[in-house]
Amino acid sequence: xxxxxxxxxxxxxxxxxxxxxxxxxxxxxxxxxxxxxxxxxxxxxxxxxxxxxxxxxxxxxxxxxxxxxxxxxxxxxxxxxxxxxxxxxxxxxxxxxxxxxxxxxxxxxxxxxxxxxxxxxxxxxxxxxxxxxxxxxxxxxxxxxxxxxxxxxxxxxxxxxxxxxxx
Numbered sequence: 001x002x003x004x005x006x007x008x009x010x011x012x013x014x015x016x017x018x019x020x021x022x023x024x025x026x027x028x029x030x031x032x033x034x035x036x037x038x039x040x041x042x043x044x045x046x047x048x049x050x051x052x053x054x055x056x057x058x059x060x061x062x063x064x065x066x067x068x069x070x071x072x073x074x075x076x077x078x079x080x081x082x083x084x085x086x087x088x089x090x091x092x093x094x095x096x097x098x099x100x101x102x103x104x105x106x107x108x109x110x111x112x113x114x115x116x117x118x119x120x121x122x123x124x125x126x127x128x129x130x131x132x133x134x135x136x137x138x139x140x141x142x143x144x145x146x147x148x149x150x151x152x153x154x155x156x157x158x159x160x161x162x163x164x165x166x167x
Contacts, residue, residue, distance in 0.1 A: 043093065046156055049149060050090040053142075057083035057134045064131070072131045078118055079133040082146075085111050089153070098162050105157055112150035115139060119147070 061079035069076055089107035092100045119138035122129040132141045139146030 043156060043160065046149075046153060047090060047093045049145070050086055050093060050153075053134070053146070053149070054083060054086035054090045057086050060134065068131075072129065074128045075122075075131055075133045075136070078114075078135065082111075082114060082118075082134045085114065093153070101157070101162055105154075108150045108153040108157065111146075112154070115146050115150065 057079060061076060061083045064072075064076040064079055085107055089104065089111060092103035092107055115135045115138060118129075118133065118135035122133075122136040129136055134142060135146055138144060
C-alpha cells in the first residue's frame with residue numbers, strides 16, 4: 001500500500017524523460033553485448049595467452065634459427081611458422097568484424113592442424129625432430145597448452161560468431 005501511495009505522489013515521467021534517462025551514465029542491463037566482439041571477458045584471457053605464445057614462439061624460433069639451424073632445419077622452420085600463426089591469431093582475435101573473425105577461425109584451425117600434425121610427426125619421425133618445437137609432442141614442453149589452446153579458441157569463436165547478416 002505504501003508503494004502505491006509513493007507512486008501516486010511521484011512526478012510522472014513522460015517520453016522525453018526516457019530519452020534523458022537513456023543518455024545518462026548508467027548502462028541498462030538488458031542491452032545485449034554484440035556477438036562479433038571477441039576481445040571481452042574470457043576473450044581477453046585467450047588473447048593474452050595467444051600473445052604470450054606469439055612472443056615465446058617468436059623468440060624461440062629466432063634463437064634456434066640464428067644459432068643452430070643446421071641441427072634441425074625442419075623443426076626450427078616449423079617453430080617460426082607456429083610463431084607467425086600465433087601472431088596472426090593474437091591480432092585477429094583482438095579485432096572486431098566479420099573479416100577478422102574469419103582470419104581468427106583460419107589461424108586457430110591452422111594452429112590445431114599444426115599441433116596435431118607436428119605432434120604426430122615428432123612422435124613417429126624423431127630423426128627430423130631432434131629438438132623440440134612449440135608443437136612437438138603436442139606441446140608437451142609447454143604443458144600441452146598448444147593442444148588445448150586452439151580447442152578453447154574454436155569454442156570461443158563459435159560462441160562469439162557474428163550474427164547473420166540481414167537481407
